[in-house]
Amino acid sequence: LSKIDWNVDGESIFATASSIPWTAGPTMIAVVDTSGDNFRVVVENDVPMGMAFQRLAWSPDETQIAYTVAAATDTSVYSVKLNSLMSKKIARGKSPTWSPYMDEVAFARDGNIWVKNVETDLESQVTLNLEGADNPQWSPVGDMICFQEQGLWLVPSLGGEPKLLARLGGSFNWSATAGQKIDVVLS
Numbered sequence: 001l002s003k004i005d006w007n008v009d010g011e012s013i014f015a016t017a018s019s020i021p022w023t024a025g026p027t028m029i030a031v032v033d034t035s036g037d038n039f040r041v042v043v044e045n046d047v048p049m050g051m052a053f054q055r056l057a058w059s060p061d062e063t064q065i066a067y068t069v070a071a072a073t074d075t076s077v078y079s080v081k082l083n084s085l086m087s088k089k090i091a092r093g094k095s096p097t098w099s100p101y102m103d104e105v106a107f108a109r110d111g112n113i114w115v116k117n118v119e120t121d122l123e124s125q126v127t128l129n130l131e132g133a134d135n136p137q138w139s140p141v142g143d144m145i146c147f148q149e150q151g152l153w154l155v156p157s158l159g160g161e162p163k164l165l166a167r168l169g170g171s172f173n174w175s176a177t178a179g180q181k182i183d184v185v186l187s
Helices: none
Strands: 003-006 012-018 025-033 040-047 052-058 064-070 075-081 087-092 094-098 104-109 112-117 123-125 134-138 144-148 152-156 163-166 171-174 182-185
Touching: 025 064, 040 075, 052 094, 064 094, 075 094, 075 104, 087 104, 087 112, 094 134, 104 134, 112 144
Parallel strands: none
Antiparallel strands: 003 012, 012 025, 025 040, 052 064, 064 075, 075 087, 094 104, 104 112, 112 123, 134 144, 144 152, 152 163, 171 182
16 A cells, blocks of 8 residues: 545545556556455556556545556546546546535646646636646635745645745645644654
8 A cells, every 4th residue: 555545534545556556557546444344446458568547536525536557658647537437538637635615636847836627627826936846735715835845835726926934844734624724744
């Protein structure tokens, strides 16, 4: 297992699994209840060497999972609907995160943060002139996005000038309340 994440009620998790990362062979994304029951593969591929699933994200209503398919020539964001198991390519990029209203997905591409409206297919660039912006995370009310780029930064979700939160930033997550608090682990 390379990545796991809990759903909101704490009764299910999803995970990616592969025999050996970055080698040819079966790779999957699966959902399982915490009881160990109801194991369900939602995406499974025999992938060529140099391809892997990365960064999974539950949709706020937990009906979809966004994920990255990383390959040597293309890295793209996909979503899979859990009721139909149908996958759809959302955009070229990586590190997806859903907006709280599920109408947009933020992701990293070419060193910047982008947002794509999944209903209209319109993309917009949120940050400009950056080289390593990655791991965006929407605020609980959808007005801000926190991301990593040689520290932790905060930017309005509609775009604008990012504000530095911490020079050293490891992992981060928003608090469960709708406030503007971010829990940060510095490394």
